[in-house]
Structures are given as C-alpha cells and as structure tokens.
Amino acid sequence: MKILVPVKRVIDYNVKIRVNSEGSAVETNNVKMSMNPFDEIAVEEAVRLKEAGKAEEIIITSVGDKGSQETIRTAFAMGGDRGIHILNDSNTEPLAVAKILKYIVDKEGIDLVILGKQAIDDDSNQTGQMLAALLNWPQATFASKVEVNSSELKVTREIDGGLETLKLNLPCVITTDLRLNEPRYASLPNIMKAKKKQIIEMPISDTGVDSSPRLETLKVEEPAVRSGGRKVADVDELINVLKEEVGII
Amino acid sequence: MDFSLSNEQNDLLNSLNNTIHDYDDNYWLHCDNTSKYPIEFVNTIAEGGWLGIAMPTEFGGSNLGVTEAALMMMLISEKGGMTAASSIHMNIFGPSSIVKFGTKEQKERWLPNIISGKTKMCFAVTEPDTGLDTTRLKTKAERNENYYLINGRKIWTSTAQITNKIMIIARTSKRENGNPTNGLSLFYTDFNRDSIEARIINKMGRAAVDTNELFIDDLKAPIEDIIGEEGKGFSYLIHSLNPERILVAAEAYGIAKNALERAVNYANERSVFDRLIGKNQSIQHPLAEAWAKLESVKLLILKAANLYDNNKSCGVEANAAKFLAAEYGMEICKQAIATHGGMGYAKEYHVERLFREMMIPYLAPVSQQLVLSYIAEKALGLPKSY
Ligand SMILES: Cc1cc2nc3c(=O)[nH]c(=O)nc-3n(C[C@H](O)[C@H](O)[C@H](O)COP(=O)(O)OP(=O)(O)OC[C@H]3O[C@@H](n4cnc5c(N)ncnc54)[C@H](O)[C@@H]3O)c2cc1C
Numbered sequence: 001m002k003i004l005v006p007v008k009r010v011i012d013y014n015v016k017i018r019v020n021s022e023g024s025a026v027e028t029n030n031v032k033m034s035m036n037p038f039d040e041i042a043v044e045e046a047v048r049l050k051e052a053g054k055a056e057e058i059i060i061t062s063v064g065d066k067g068s069q070e071t072i073r074t075a076f077a078m079g080g081d082r083g084i085h086i087l088n089d090s091n092t093e094p095l096a097v098a099k100i101l102k103y104i105v106d107k108e109g110i111d112l113v114i115l116g117k118q119a120i121d122d123d124s125n126q127t128g129q130m131l132a133a134l135l136n137w138p139q140a141t142f143a144s145k146v147e148v149n150s151s152e153l154k155v156t157r158e159i160d161g162g163l164e165t166l167k168l169n170l171p172c173v174i175t176t177d178l179r180l181n182e183p184r185y186a187s188l189p190n191i192m193k194a195k196k197k198q199i200i201e202m203p204i205s206d207t208g209v210d211s212s213p214r215l216e217t218l219k220v221e222e223p224a225v226r227s228g229g230r231k232v233a234d235v236d237e238l239i240n241v242l243k244e245e246v247g248i249i
Numbered sequence: 250m251d252f253s254l255s256n257e258q259n260d261l262l263n264s265l266n267n268t269i270h271d272y273d274d275n276y277w278l279h280c281d282n283t284s285k286y287p288i289e290f291v292n293t294i295a296e297g298g299w300l301g302i303a304m305p306t307e308f309g310g311s312n313l314g315v316t317e318a319a320l321m322m323m324l325i326s327e328k329g330g331m332t333a334a335s336s337i338h339m340n341i342f343g344p345s346s347i348v349k350f351g352t353k354e355q356k357e358r359w360l361p362n363i364i365s366g367k368t369k370m371c372f373a374v375t376e377p378d379t380g381l382d383t384t385r386l387k388t389k390a391e392r393n394e395n396y397y398l399i400n401g402r403k404i405w406t407s408t409a410q411i412t413n414k415i416m417i418i419a420r421t422s423k424r425e426n427g428n429p430t431n432g433l434s435l436f437y438t439d440f441n442r443d444s445i446e447a448r449i450i451n452k453m454g455r456a457a458v459d460t461n462e463l464f465i466d467d468l469k470a471p472i473e474d475i476i477g478e479e480g481k482g483f484s485y486l487i488h489s490l491n492p493e494r495i496l497v498a499a500e501a502y503g504i505a506k507n508a509l510e511r512a513v514n515y516a517n518e519r520s521v522f523d524r525l526i527g528k529n530q531s532i533q534h535p536l537a538e539a540w541a542k543l544e545s546v547k548l549l550i551l552k553a554a555n556l557y558d559n560n561k562s563c564g565v566e567a568n569a570a571k572f573l574a575a576e577y578g579m580e581i582c583k584q585a586i587a588t589h590g591g592m593g594y595a596k597e598y599h600v601e602r603l604f605r606e607m608m609i610p611y612l613a614p615v616s617q618q619l620v621l622s623y624i625a626e627k628a629l630g631l632p633k634s635y
Contacts, residue, residue: 187298188265191260
C-alpha cells in the first residue's frame with residue numbers, strides 16, 4: 001500500500017496571530033512556521049501503518065512556497081519516505097489543492113490518502129472531502145481510530161454525541177481528528193536521515209491545475225478587545241445591573 | 250559572515266524543544282527540592298538520540314559539531330537550568346577524548362552505550378589537595394601485568410552516585426619539574442563500587458545531580474582501559490577542556506536567559522504604586538542591559554564553537570566565553586530576583602534556584618581567576634602567573 005500524506009505549512013500554533021498593517025491578511029513575516037498539527041497526526045498514522053507492515057511507502061507532499069520543503073523534511077524526520085513539493089508562492093485554495101492531490105494520486109498510484117481534517121490557519125475543512133469527490137473514492141472524515149485489514153478499513157469517527165464506525169475499502173481518503181494519535185517527536189538520528197531523503201520540486205503550472213483564486217479577501221481584522229469585567233457586591237446588585245444597565249432582564 | 254542559524258540548526262532546536270516540552274518548571278523544582286535525579290528527562294533525551302549529537306555516526310551518533318551541542322545545551326538549560334544540563338553534560342562532552350585518542354576496539358566497546366544512555370559516566374579530575382594545579386594530582390595508577398592499580402582521592406566528582414563508568418586521570422610516573430604534564434594517564438573504566446566509595450557533598454544548588462568525594466582503594470583498571478599512550482593523559486584531557494568550557498558557557502547563557510524571561514514577565518504583570526513595575530526605568534534598564542549582554546556572549550560562545558569545529562585554536566575564546574557567560578549570568582540572575590522583590594526569594598518563582606545554579610559555571614570547570622590568568626598570558630602576552 002502506498003500512502004500519500006499532504007502537509008501544510010502554517011503559523012505555529014503557539015504564535016500570537018497579528019493582522020498586517022494593511023488589514024489585508026495575517027502577518028507571516030518573521031513568524032515561526034510549523035506543520036499543521038492535524039497533518040502531524042496524519043503523518044504519524046501513516047508511519048504507524050508502515051511500522052505495522054501494512055504500508056510500503058509514505059509520500060509526503062506540500063503545496064506552497066519554498067519554505068514548505070522544511071515542513072516536508074519535518075515529516076521525513078517522523079518517518080515519511082520521499083516528497084513532492086508543488087511550488088506556489090501565492091495562496092492555494094482548497095479546491096485547487098484537492099485537484100493537485102488528485103493529480104499526484106493518479107501519477108503515483110496511491111492507495112490511501114491521509115489528511116488533516118483542517119488546517120489551523122484558514123480552518124476550511126474542505127480539502128479531504130473535495131479530494132474524495134474528485135477521485136470518486138470513499139471517505140472517512142474526523143477519524144479517531146483507524147484499523148486496516150488488507151484492503152478493508154474500519155474507521156471510527158467522532159460525531160456529535162458519540163462515535164460512528166465506518167467500514168470502507170481501499171482506495172480511500174481519511175481525514176484525522178485530534179484524538180487519533182499523539183504524534184512522535186523526531187529523534188536526532190531521524191532528523192539527520194531526513195536530510196538525505198529526496199524531494200521533487202514541481203511548479204504548480206506543471207500539474208495543469210488552475211489555481212487562480214475564486215475567493216476575494218475583503219478585510220482581515222483583529223477580534224474586538226474584550227472589555228474588562230466588574231465585581232458586584234451581591235445578588236441584588238447583580239440583578240439590578242442586569243435590569244437597569246444591561247437591560248437583559 | 251552570516252550570523253543566522255541554518256535551517257538544519259533551527260530544525261534541531263524545534264524538535265528538541267518539542268521533545269522536552271513536558272518537563273516543565275514544576276518538574277525541575279520538584280527534582281531540586283527532593284534531590285531527585287531527573288531520570289525521566291535523561292531517558293527522553295537518550296531515546297531521542299540527542300546524547301550522540303557530537304559523536305561519530307558509526308557508533309550511533311549524529312556527527313554534528315560542538316556548535317550544535319552548544320545550541321542544544323543553551324535550550325536545555327533555558328528550560329531546566331543547570332539541573333537539566335548537568336544530568337546529561339558528561340555524556341555530551343566527556344567521550345571526546347575517547348573519540349579522538351581511543352582505539353577502534355575501545356570506541357566499539359564504549360561509545361554505543363554512552364550514546365544510547367545505557368552508560369552514565371563521571372569525570373574525576375579534581376583532587377582535594379591540588380585544586381586547579383592539575384599536574385600535581387596525587388592519585389596513582391601502578392602498572393601490573395594486565396591491569397593498573399589505582400589509588401587516591403578525588404573530589405567534586407559529579408554524578409558518581411548513578412554512574413557505571415569513570416573517566417579518571419592519575420599519575421603513572423613521577424612528576425618532573427621540567428615537564429610536569431608528562432606521566433599523567435587517562436583511564437575509562439568500570440566504576441567498581443567495591444573499590445570506590447562515593448560520598449555525596451551537600452551543596453548550594455543542583456541537588457538533583459549529585460557531586461561527590463571519591464575514596465579509591467585498589468581499583469583495578471584492565472590495561473585495555475587506558476586511553477592512548479601511558480603518560481600522555483594530560484594532553485588528551487586538554488583536548489576535551491575547550492569543548493567543555495564552551496558547553497558550560499552555553500549552559501550559563503541558557504540559565505540567564507531563563508531568569509531574564511521570568512523577570513520580564515514579572516515586570517509586565519506586577520503593579521505597585523498604581524503602575525506596572527516594568528514602567529520604572531530602574532527595573533527595565535537592567536533587564537535591557539541583560540538582553541544586550543546575552544546577545545553579545547551568545548556570539549562569543551558560537552564563535553568559540555565554530556573555531557573548534559573548524560579545527561582552529563579556540564582556547565582564548567572558549568575561556569572568555571565561559572568567563573563572560575558566568576559574570577553576566579550571575580548579574581542577570583541577581584537582577585531577576587531583585588525584579589521579583591520578595592517573591593524572588595520564594596522557590597515557586599524559580600529565580601532563586603537559577604541563581605544558586607549559576608554559581609556552578611562561575612566556579613567550574615575552571616575558576617574565573619584562572620581564566621583571566623590564561624587570557625592575560627595567551628591573548629595579551631603577559632607573564633604566566635600560575
Ligand atoms: C558543582 C560542582 C561540580 C563539579 N564537578 C566536577 C566533576 O565532575 N569532575 C571534576 O573533576 N571536578 C568537578 N568540579 C570541580 C571544579 O572543577 C573545581 O572546583 C575547580 O576546578 C576549582 O578547583 P578547586 O575547587 O580545588 O579550587 P582551588 O584550586 O583550591 O582554588 C581556590 C581559589 O583560588 C584561586 N586560585 C588558585 N590558584 C590561583 C592562581 N595561581 N592565581 C589566581 N587565583 C588562583 C581560584 O581561582 C579559586 O578562586 C566541580 C565543582 C563544582 C562546584
């Protein structure tokens with residue numbers, strides 16, 4: 001089985017997000033970037049399948065600027081085998097990413113695609129679903145458990161109010177939820193080995209996918225500053241304030 | 250001249266940072282309060298392969314330089330202070346004389362276990378009656394048919410309670426005034442507790458990583474356990490001293506950075522006289538000065554490491570880096586406590602622990618005074634004073 005894991009380079013989840021001075025986008029200059037946390041979970045799941053002897057090769061891919069290669073290397077250090085970097089300096093929307101992934105799936109003969117359920121930068125939660133539709137493959141989204149028995153998969157998903165278990169056949173698409181696994185930290189020797197693994201770089205135009213944006217960002221704003229709370233002496237005063245000042249009772 | 254870290258170095262630091270993320274302030278405070286060796290942390294570091302950062306790849310290492318080892322120790326001490334740094338320090342720099350002067354058989358026998366963390370080693374140089382005047386050390390190793398018989402006293406030997414190997418320097422022939430460094434030999438052998446008694450020294454800080462007096466009586470070191478040639482041990486020792494100074498400087502830097510960050514956070518939070526204390530210049534200027542000092546000493550540390558990694562002489566730079574990191578570090582830790590006011594004296598604010606730990610790079614592995622004597626002689630051409 002050949003697994004494809006797409007990874008996205010996003011602003012590190014620890015960084016306090018700031019809007020740029022023009023108010024047109026989030027500031028990414030001089031900001032620490034990391035692999036989208038849901039994608040780390042996807043890489044980890046693929047590596048576990050390979051370690052369990054259920055997969056032969058893990059291909060890592062990323063669509064983005066030069067820096068995306070660092071993210072691919074991070075995935076290598078966790079256990080990915082080789083990489084495909086689709087170079088695009090501007091933002092690529094989910095549909096275009098899904099089309100690019102379809103191109104790679106067809107070209108490489110992929111059996112299973114594991115993606116993060118969403119990227120923490122735009123929270124779109126679309127690429128996996130779109131990819132499954134484009135490929136006409138079954139999909140199991142928000143996976144919290146994946147079991148593989150030859151060509152049959154049992155996937156547990158987190159849904160409102162409980163768990164749902166799906167059975168699906170390869171080839172298929174899985175998107176990961178937070179509780180699927182706890183990604184490993186790359187060991188130093190594996191970081192060193194990752195440097196020798198191969199990344200093929202390809203300009204986005206070579207995929208034949210039209211990546212021109214279909215959405216226009218009008219404005220990006222910081223959330224309104226929370227105004228401070230205030231202490232009241234007792235319940236009577238509270239009720240009074242809610243009545244007289246806030247006017248909600 | 251490029252002062253930025255490479256992508257690879259940034260990757261390493263990111264990954265290391267994630268690896269040690271769970272060892273938080275409370276973990277280190279608990280280790281210090283209860284004198285508990287941070288074994289979980291050491292195991293995590295060993296499992297991640299970090300102990301082999303500067304060791305050859307054929308024995309499981311990653312063959313990076315002292316530069317990367319120094320960056321690693323900066324980060325580790327920034328998170329866990331000297332307690333964290335000292336718990337693994339010896340495995341990082343200690344084996345360098347084996348790498349450089351050991352036989353192939355010795356390297357195969359020793360290095361994989363050091364790199365995997367299976368072996369913990371201690372380093373016994375300092376003696377009670379000779380201090381910094383190393384060539385006068387009194388521990389003797391007498392050659393018998395197929396072993397050396399070692400007898401003597403060592404002091405300040407760190408981690409001897411938990412080690413299974415000892416690297417020890419001893420006299421194998423009489424000291425000659427004309428050539429005092431001759432006749433010292435370096436051994437790496439089993440820490441045999443039937444022949445070595447290790448007594449803990451109660452000390453000011455870093456209680457979690459023990460330091461001891463060693464009473465060595467008839468320790469048998471097989472002849473296979475001598476490093477290099479008999480009588481040349483001092484020159485082998487010298488080889489590993491510069492990397493150690495660079496690492497100690499890096500550790501002092503990390504501790505000071507940790508203290509500064511706490512001081513800044515506190516100055517941004519604490520309000521007295523209806524204003525943040527950080528608004529007062531008498532609070533913020535010393536912290537700004539601390540920042541400037543740390544930036545400058547980091548450059549010197551990395552310069553010394555870079556010289557070493559490029560096989561250039563780095564003695565003056567390595568010593569100067571250790572000197573400045575310790576001087577600045579002491580001032581910065583003191584300032585961090587002062588910024589916290591009375592809270593600085595409470596253990597739960599951590600800065601008093603860092604202050605106590607900062608005394609170690611100030612005193613060891615070589616004193617500030619001897620560093621200055623060395624710089625005066627080697628960098629300035631003044632008469633040798635020691
Ligand atoms: C926590 C800790 C851990 C340690 N761990 C180890 C270890 O694992 N292995 C090990 O071998 N050692 C270890 N040491 C020992 C350390 O390296 C020594 O303490 C240090 O080298 C100083 O030696 P000394 O204590 O004998 O000082 P001394 O040599 O007695 O010096 C005392 C003072 O006199 C000054 N002085 C002496 N001679 C001169 C001179 N000619 N000119 C100017 N000033 C002079 C010194 O600078 C110093 O201030 C450790 C020490 C500490 C505190």
